[in-house]
Amino acid sequence: VLLAEFRERNDEVFAALLLDNKHRVISFEELCYGSIDEESISQREVTERALKHNAAALIFAHNNPFGVAEPSQADISITRQLKEVLSLVDVRVLDHFVLGNGYCVSIAEKGLMAG
Numbered sequence: 001v002l003l004a005e006f007r008e009r010n011d012e013v014f015a016a017l018l019l020d021n022k023h024r025v026i027s028f029e030e031l032c033y034g035s036i037d038e039e040s041i042s043q044r045e046v047t048e049r050a051l052k053h054n055a056a057a058l059i060f061a062h063n064n065p066f067g068v069a070e071p072s073q074a075d076i077s078i079t080r081q082l083k084e085v086l087s088l089v090d091v092r093v094l095d096h097f098v099l100g101n102g103y104c105v106s107i108a109e110k111g112l113m114a115g
Contacts (some may be wrong), residue, residue, distance in 0.1 A: 016050075019055055069101060093113070
């Protein structure tokens with residue numbers, strides 16, 4: 001589903017799947033456009049959207065329009081920061097997928113979620 005969502009995008013998009021306590025999708029929210037880094041993603045906005053939808057968990061995803069489906073150090077850092085902030089309001093971050101060239105790489109599967 002995520003690969004299809006991002007397939008035709010020429011710009012970089014950072015998004016979240018908001019999940020209920022049984023990990024069913026409540027909403028898909030596009031959060032940021034353009035070059036993704038710590039300054040461009042508002043921790044406050046992500047938290048507000050999670051609380052607005054009463055989400056119990058989130059899965060982040062972003063595409064790399066240049067085709068590289070490997071998480072960068074910035075991707076890992078952003079994920080860890082958001083995980084820490086959201087834990088303060090009892091919202092879990094389950095994963096962050098990086099998509100490119102028809103591939104999807106999971107930061108959690110690579111063991112990169114913990115700080």
